[in-house]
Amino acid sequence: MKYNTIFFAFFFLFIIPHATAQKKQKIVIEVVEQPLNRIFLSLRDVYGFRFAYDEDYISKFSISLSGEFDSKEDAIRHLINGLPLKYEKSGDVFMIIPDRGLKKDSVSFPEIEGQILEANTYEPLPYSNITINGQPLASDQKGHFSFIASTDTSFALQISHLGYYLYDTVLFNSVNRQFFLNPSVQEIGQVLVKRYQVEKSALVGDEPGKMKLNHVIASYLPGYGDNSVYAILRLMPGILASGEQSSDLLIWGSYEGQSRVQFDGFTLFGLKNFNDNIGAVNPLMVKNIEIYKGGYEAKNGGRVGALLNILGINGQVAKPAITFCINNSTVNSLVEIPFLKKSSIVAAFRKTYYELYDPAKLNILGPARRYRMDSGGQSNMNNSNSGMRNTQIGLSALPEYNFMDANLKYTYRGDNGELFYLSLYGGGDNFLYDVRGDYLNVNLIRQEKEGNRQNGASAYWGKTWGKGVSGNFTIAYSNLNNSTSEENRFVNLRTQKEQIKKLIKVENDVSEYSFRSENSIPLLNGHSLDVGFGYVLNNIKLERKSFADYLINMDFRSERAYAYLQDYLPVGGIVELKTGLRIDYSASLSRFYAEPRISVSVKAGENWKLNTAWGVYNQFIAKTAIVDSVDNYAYFWTAANNDNIPVLKSRHLVGGLTYDNNNFTVSIEGYHKTVDGLTRYVSGTKRIRNGYYSGDGRSYGIDLFIKKSFKGNMAWLAYSLSRSEERFPFNRGRGYRPALHDQRHELKLAGILNIKSFYLSANYVFGSGFEKTTATLDDGSADLPIYSRFDAAVVYRFAPKKFKMEAGVSVLNVFNHENIKYSNLKRVQTRDRSFINVYSEAVPFSPMLFLKMKL
Template sequence: MKRVIIFLLLGLVFSTISAQKIKLTANKKPLSEVLIDLRDNYDFQLSFNNNLLSTYIVSINQSFSSKDETIEFLLRKLPLNYEKSNEVYLIYPEERIIQYRIFGKILDKESLEPLPFSHLTINNSPMATDERGNFSFTSEIDSTFRILASHLGYFILDTLVNQGANQNILLSAASTDLPEITVTDKIVQTFIKMGNQAGNLKLNHKIAGFLPTNNDNSVFELLRLQPGILAAGEQKNDLIIWGSYEGESQVLFDNITLWGLKNVYEDIGAVNPLVVKNIEVLKGGFDARYGDRVGGIVYITGKNGTRLKPTLNLTLNNITASGSYEQPIGKQSSLLLAFRQTYYNLFKDQQIKYATSNLNLQEQGLDQEAELPGLAALNVAPDYKFHDLNFKFTSNWENGDNFSFSLMTGEDRYSYDITTDVYANAKKHKFEGNNQFGASINYGKVWRNGNTSSLSVSRSELDTRTSDVLTINRIRTNEEFYRRDDESTNSILEYRATLKNSFVFAEDQNFETGLNYINDEVNLKEDSLGINILHIKSKADRIGYYFQNNLNVSSGVSIKAGFLANYPIALKKVYWEPRISISLLLSDKIGINGAWGLYKQFITKSSVLSENGDFRYIWVGANEKDIPVLESVHHVLGASYNNNGFTFSVEAYYKKTDGHTRYYKFRNEGNISLGKSKSNGLDVFVKKDIGDHTLWVSYTLSKTLENFDYFSSNNYRRALHDQRHEIKTAGLLSLKPFYISANYIYGSGFPIYSSQNKVVAEPNYTRLDAALIYKFYPKKTKCEVGILFHNILDRNNITYESYEKIPLNQINSISIYTETVPSSIRLYFKITI
């Protein structure tokens, strides 16, 4: 009995001890000493590394009800873990996931120019650099990275790189212009690269210098040879991409919006080729980073200027003088200055075409053109002047940050006078003047963890002034019975600020976010016979935000999903634009991609239909009353095959757009009509490289239909820029130091409507150009001489929307077609010092 009582008393004592609170007090005390106190005061059995735990300092004043709770609380915020075995607490370092990271830039080996939008494969994961050549990648497996880097016009580099920051990957240009260097054991990508994103292609502008393009307009000529970008019609002020209307596609140069690609006679474009480094074309289905257009986007990156030695380029042809100068400033900065100036009238006396479906030309004693029935010739001497200037300062720091300031300004003047005595004595004077100005400040930041941010602020402005004077007198009496004197000024000004961020989340995933503010101001004023008939001022400012998740699901499978949200301040409404795209690399040779997206546009180029039936375009801002926000849905599906210098790609698209606007007069009253359109088509591209020679062919099958509410029926009809077939082929034969090239363009033509809205003609477009270039290297200079042959077959093509209708009476009218490319020869000389 006594033994039972003793055991009960002992159990009561032990249970009392075990139930008591564990009081723990420490002020900035090493964890190892805190654990020793627990061992001494509360009979903890512990096993740990004293040196390791002494590095963690603890401050605590708290009570615990159990030993497990005490240990868990002490270790909860520390990289430590524990196991309990037979009442012994074994404390050990937590197993941490080690991330190995690499980030840096892709650079031109010769000039140290960053190469934007270069393609990389790092440890079998495909990716692309940003607009400043930056890349970043994280791995949890190995600290050594295998990098496969490529950029159009450069040799592909396959190398191994250890982890670390600011890794500069240097690529060698294929056309190095040094004849004594021959590289035979490397692969080079030459002319065009279809990106791993639907509707995306990258162009090597360096090869444009070998094509039959004028030195002042090689950017536009290179673009018009691509599938899906309209070449027939020689449109002067815009790019028509996948059925988009004027103003629905955007051209950006160093984040500066170019409002007009003025391109009279295919000789001078808005972008100086001497300052161009990279061209990326987004025909449709582009991701959430890009917005503000329902058509396509052309992103042009300008040169920074060499940081190695001063370089001078001078080019002289029989139309313009142009040049550029690049000056290094220290080891990290550079300065670039470029100019172009016409010194000789672009046009001599040329014959332009007029046509009419009402007048009987034979009765008037005029000849008809065999290939274009109903066309006859008029003599006109247009006057054209052009000049522009580019300036850019760039600085790159050792930590990967960069800064640039880019400035461009240009001015052109175009005018002509026409006098004809067909049926009546008609005199016409037409003038158009354009001033383009743009500036941007860009700063790029590379953070210590490899993430990147960039801030861009830009200003862009276009001022256009036109004058159109027409008088018609009767031949017999010289009595004036018709007069028109119209003047207009149309200006558009844009301020844009954009903040972009890229975060590497894991080896197979990264996020992109951005915030932007855009302010557009449009001013339109029109006078007729000195009386103001129209004055429109509109302002559209909006805030936008985008988010995009880039995910590599598995080897060769990539998904981009995100959205763009815009908030126009005046409309007080959020407009959502979801986007998604997928890319599948079935092998090293075969790829499939697709994309879907919703796109909005808050400023638009509305068409204006005059009483005479001719069209022109004006910029206006959306107000959701009479001018709706443009909305378009893109569906894109494509596939490509690349093997041993042979490329084959095919892309299909379908676009549906709502919100077109058109001003027209009906019964002497002005009206605004709303319309919608649908476009679909197929692009096919085939290219073959044979040694240093290149040949490519592109074919576009397309259809664009429109429906405006002023149409007499509710049926869709062909848009003015609708063309069913277009074939473009080009070839380059390299016989160093001679280079021979040619390109041929065929278009099935646009519909020409009569006053009854019936298609009365659809003339084909054909054009053949060729070039012969000779390169030589006297002393330490690089020189080339070229002869360019434009429109060799002297086809009388009709330009798209570049005609004027002259009314002769209530029944008859004459349409004047101007600015087509005549058969001509251009000579040029270029020297690089």
């Protein structure tokens, strides 16, 4: 900054007096060892020059020149004399381009190739959006891109990445280099240089069914300061927030286990996420988040629902860094260590330091009410008690929960965009509730335990070959071990006799070994081909015991190979056509499965974009619902076989329209999905014999997203209108009926206000209620509990000495609305006609503090 000031003072002191002293204006230049790009800026400001040039390229040249010149052309010729530069004039614009007259270009067509990195940390920025002469394309996981032109020799290049400044320049002829993007917020001591970090929360409408999220803003939303990724996900359209689903994502009507979460290339099968404060992915490790809600391209597969792809940071190579977070219940830490010249090591650790919930504060007995079970509800699949009167009483249980996980990652950055990393993950959680309470003349004792152990590892190597061809190879492993038990005991208060009504133990272990190769081949003018292949092996073990008897004892093995070919064709900078075919071969089933995909995007004017997509999707491992005699549901991993569990097959049809102008975005997107091969295992009913049953489902709906950003502040609205239905042989009439997660309306409002170093935020979620929680009262009316939750937070950022710090206070469920947690509603039968609902309460009124420090 000091040298810039001296230079400009020097420039104006010498140029302006000389210029004004001449009767006929001459161009006066007096510079000593100054970068050429700065000289051009001064000529623009003083004499009205207009330039087009590659700033990074010409900034390499330092110029010393003293003289007066009669014309602009004369001044330019003297400035670039002896440099490998020349100029061309288009109107009154001087285009400064490389002079390749003395060196024959060996490339048949001009090629723009490079890697996109963050300016401070040298982190590759994957899947950045790029426009070259109006033709759109995207970088790969390494941040690499390549564009081959047929006729152009000059290229208007724009690069954008969520949460970063726009990179805008002009290039000439072929280049192959790195492009550095600056974060929209940079901290220098106690001075905050910013371009409104929170303005860009999400990128929607760029591709059918796809969203890209700015995970950084999660720390400004209400929560624990190191909020899980779920804190921002739950506020997006089409992603279920009502019911606070704890162990899976329900997106666009997908069932539990039908969507995949992937981190650094390995699958996360799921850990609990109670109260939205802890997720399976450490937020300090997150670099990039992409969500494919449906209609996604051929290179993605293996699921019939949605895909959540998360990439982790690679770590700083310039200097070590330490980040530490603490809140009401957890500690979180991250260490980044440069290793040798081109490598880095990242380590992260999280742990609850006391039980999240206090079981001593159980609200054992809720209000009693009379209700009638009938055939209208989804839960009455067996209908053995249909039409009978039963007493229902609510028991609210707050569970014990503890959690721990760790990440370790090594990254090597080679020349020409080469990238290698080894990413390791291990985590586990334990969940327990123990309810004891008197009901009429019975003492109820119910205990439920669940333990999860998740491990994952991946090795990735990506390299750019000749002529812009880019490829990568990934080897990955992941495993989830789930152990659950459920025991119901009753003590007769008169006779003191104890009876164990239910004792269930389940062990479910699922592992995945995979290899994949992905390659991108650039053709002319943005046209490209993607080709890839891979191999996946899943081993699954499921044991379910009732007392000492095995109800299920199965080992599954799913082995399959796949290949895909995908063509991306931009037409005239207006239409983007993407066609692809994916072929899966199941060695376990000895069968091929074809999955055609197609999508079209059209720019309908400067600010409008129309998207549509259609595709076929197959899933070979999934969660199967196990239903007991009182309609409690539990989900466990199984694999398709030739016997009782079919392959899931789904068809997606997606369409949407987006308007984006002046930081105002409106997006509306509709979908229709069908799925065949749904599986239920029924156990312990009188009307239906035990065993597996297959069915089908359908879901359809509309998402609306409205966002406005203004001077560092932002607000958005997300609304979903949807219907999810299913059909099984045991349904009365065998027609479609509402699915368990069917909910008609969900509305979300969120806003962040930035006042100097303070960030004030609030969000609200309303859900119209689930079919699963519906009861029919004596008067025939339906009792459908709604979901309503309002959260608020204040965050303060400051930088004492060498530290960068954030402190904040959040209040979840400000109005303490009593909500039901979707995945933890259980029904207990006490006598033949008496039931008790036991549920884990969703987030109550919860004030919390957090502190985050970075060195």
